[in-house]
Amino acid sequence: MDFEVIYPKIKKQSLAMLRVRYIFGILFLVSSVACVAVNLILRGPAWSVVVLWSLYMVWTLCLKLPLVDRNLINLGVRFAVMTVILLILIDRLLAPGWAEFVVPLVAYGALIVLAVLFFVNVSKQRQNVMPLVFLTVCVVIASAIALFVFSLTSWPMIVLACVAVALLVATVFTLRTRLFSEIRKRFHIK
Amino acid sequence: MSKKRMTNEYSAYIETLTDGERSRVDSFFRILDQHLRLPREWKRQLTQDFENAILWYSKNGVELDDALARLAPSKLGGFYSRPAEEWYPLDAAAKVYPLSMSHRQMAVFRLSMYLDRDVVPELLQMALTFTIKRFPFFATTIKNGFFWHYIDSAKRRFPVEAESTVPCADINVSLTGSKSFRVLYYKNRVSCEFFHILTDGTGGTIFLKTLVAEYLRLMGNDVKCVSGVLDIDGIPDASESADDFSKYVSGRKSSGFVDKPALQMGGKLSAVRPCQVIHFDMDSDSLRAAARARGASVTALVTAMMFIACKSAVDRRQGTIHIQVPGNMRTLFESGTLRNFSLYANIHLKLTEISTVDAILPSVKAQLEAGFAFEKMQEMMNGAVKLVRSVRFVPLFIKCPVARVVYGFLGDRAFTTTLSNLGIVELPEGLSEHVRKMDFVLGTVALARAAVSMVTVNGVCTLSIAKLTSDPSFEERMYSLFRDLGITPRLSGSELYSI
Numbered sequence: 001m002d003f004e005v006i007y008p009k010i011k012k013q014s015l016a017m018l019r020v021r022y023i024f025g026i027l028f029l030v031s032s033v034a035c036v037a038v039n040l041i042l043r044g045p046a047w048s049v050v051v052l053w054s055l056y057m058v059w060t061l062c063l064k065l066p067l068v069d070r071n072l073i074n075l076g077v078r079f080a081v082m083t084v085i086l087l088i089l090i091d092r093l094l095a096p097g098w099a100e101f102v103v104p105l106v107a108y109g110a111l112i113v114l115a116v117l118f119f120v121n122v123s124k125q126r127q128n129v130m131p132l133v134f135l136t137v138c139v140v141i142a143s144a145i146a147l148f149v150f151s152l153t154s155w156p157m158i159v160l161a162c163v164a165v166a167l168l169v170a171t172v173f174t175l176r177t178r179l180f181s182e183i184r185k186r187f188h189i190k
Numbered sequence: 191m192s193k194k195r196m197t198n199e200y201s202a203y204i205e206t207l208t209d210g211e212r213s214r215v216d217s218f219f220r221i222l223d224q225h226l227r228l229p230r231e232w233k234r235q236l237t238q239d240f241e242n243a244i245l246w247y248s249k250n251g252v253e254l255d256d257a258l259a260r261l262a263p264s265k266l267g268g269f270y271s272r273p274a275e276e277w278y279p280l281d282a283a284a285k286v287y288p289l290s291m292s293h294r295q296m297a298v299f300r301l302s303m304y305l306d307r308d309v310v311p312e313l314l315q316m317a318l319t320f321t322i323k324r325f326p327f328f329a330t331t332i333k334n335g336f337f338w339h340y341i342d343s344a345k346r347r348f349p350v351e352a353e354s355t356v357p358c359a360d361i362n363v364s365l366t367g368s369k370s371f372r373v374l375y376y377k378n379r380v381s382c383e384f385f386h387i388l389t390d391g392t393g394g395t396i397f398l399k400t401l402v403a404e405y406l407r408l409m410g411n412d413v414k415c416v417s418g419v420l421d422i423d424g425i426p427d428a429s430e431s432a433d434d435f436s437k438y439v440s441g442r443k444s445s446g447f448v449d450k451p452a453l454q455m456g457g458k459l460s461a462v463r464p465c466q467v468i469h470f471d472m473d474s475d476s477l478r479a480a481a482r483a484r485g486a487s488v489t490a491l492v493t494a495m496m497f498i499a500c501k502s503a504v505d506r507r508q509g510t511i512h513i514q515v516p517g518n519m520r521t522l523f524e525s526g527t528l529r530n531f532s533l534y535a536n537i538h539l540k541l542t543e544i545s546t547v548d549a550i551l552p553s554v555k556a557q558l559e560a561g562f563a564f565e566k567m568q569e570m571m572n573g574a575v576k577l578v579r580s581v582r583f584v585p586l587f588i589k590c591p592v593a594r595v596v597y598g599f600l601g602d603r604a605f606t607t608t609l610s611n612l613g614i615v616e617l618p619e620g621l622s623e624h625v626r627k628m629d630f631v632l633g634t635v636a637l638a639r640a641a642v643s644m645v646t647v648n649g650v651c652t653l654s655i656a657k658l659t660s661d662p663s664f665e666e667r668m669y670s671l672f673r674d675l676g677i678t679p680r681l682s683g684s685e686l687y688s689i
Contacts, residue, residue, distance in 0.1 A: 001468075001662060001665065001666055001669055001681060002681070003468065003681030003682050003683050004681065004682040004683075005682070005683065005684065005685050006377075006379070006469075006682045006683065006684075007353070007357065007376070007467070007683070007684035007685070008352075008353050008354065008376055010354060010355055010356055010687060011354050011355060015461055015462075017293075018293065018294065018461075021293070064293070065364070066334075066364065067288075067291060067292075067293065067363070067364055068288060068332050068333065068334050068339065068363060068364055069333060069334045069364070070364035070365060071365065071366045123229070123273075124229065124366060124367070125366070127331075127333065127342055127366060127367075128366055181275075181277075185277050185333070185335060185340055185342065186334075186335045186336050187335065187336050187337065188279055188335055188337070188338065188340060189337050189338065189582040189583065190279035190338070190433075190436075
């Protein structure tokens, strides 16, 4: 069937990322199974959990980025939460004793970076603020529990609690009613 | 032309103006500045769009005052001077699209108008800038909620683009303020590609007609705001962005969506989606006459032909071919919505029952009539809304992977191909004379090797096939079937895209 071509020459669609994702997907799957098998055979500490979590981190943060809400704040929050979980896993499963000092340091560092990203361009980032608010609220609750229930009163924990409360107050003060509008959008069930 | 060269050219043009003219231009841009309360970069780009349009007018002999009147900043209304505050939940039909989309697949469809002369990008850009304010629901970006996605207003410059990708290519909706539609141009063609969360074919057609009407006005034509061309200075009505599924749902009987797997056409699935688009342009009167002679509608006749063409494109000799035929709910329920308001009928025939067009036409016709009966559509709508309500408290991070599997396997496997007929598009005086034809292209899904769509305008019926395989059996059979009816389609399309 012969016909008139009425479409322009197209830019070659890059399928490289799809191929990279496919190859890494297989590699990650094989490595995960192999690590768990070796760990089960050799017994000892559950180091394969750390490997699995690290592979999942690379997969979600580098290879399979979100299709919606792929912005710096959202990715930064994901990265911070995943890093904290990884540190806790390493502390609990491999080398105990340092997490209660290091995790608050990493967490407040992450909060400060995310706060800078938000406050540098509030009008644009307003639509992306909710992951940061969730993270901040979670950090306030977690640090309150750590300070008042478990009496973990190291200076990084105190600084983390202060930074989180300050950030929450600053965000509420900056956005005011718009924050409630963002919450309404995020939790709608219509 | 590069932006820098364009700016230099504009500066040089301003130098040639008299003091009086220059003062009128300055005053024009002062008023424009008042209308643009946007981040600096978007403001600069929008201002440059106006400069480019003025420059184009000057090169084409349009008087400065006439040009400034056509581009009056008042046509922007308050759209760019007010912050983006509005947001909209997705309608029942749209909810599945962001849930099921993947890095390779997105529900995008395309509507194009072919004009009588090549498109002027500078004026098309201005037409879009003026038109978008009338469609605030389209000036949005998709966001993740905790339970559902939603669409959030995005005040930004919406650029027109020269066509450079495959038709219905994925739209990047991931970034802050990303748009969910695109406007493209190539030679004499203006195309709009929409992510299905925004609208369906009917809403898309109204947007395209209004956009092209405004473009023609900027070109100096007089186009009336009738026959689906909206007045861009009008105030958007709430009914235009209403979710009419919720409005018309009744608590009575509902029907499910699960169907048995359908036979799929043969041919290796292409990595590029779609790998080819083919258009059959036909005389609509001849096609209608051929359908009437058989006591059927055009949709029924073409559906019957598609069953025959599918049969010649499958390798297996047993099984059932299912053709999904979307129907416009606005014909059954009073609605002014520009959002999704369509459902579909699934027409089945066993492979062994498929013989000739005339032999299968009564069955196809009967199934279409039953599928589009008011009660059936009401049941389906009830089913859709019930399903959405039943999972409304399930968090999105659970719904997404489940929906992807269910939609990818059950949804796509349930039909062999699709036929979406937009019907006859009425154009008002002033627009009709400048439009040669339209086409409507459906994006491809995971498995169906071909998606067929039709639209008729100015006596030209264009049937488009978006393909997912290089196997030409389906379209070749369709072509020979049209010839058997005494209709010789004029063929056009894209080359076969491959990597």
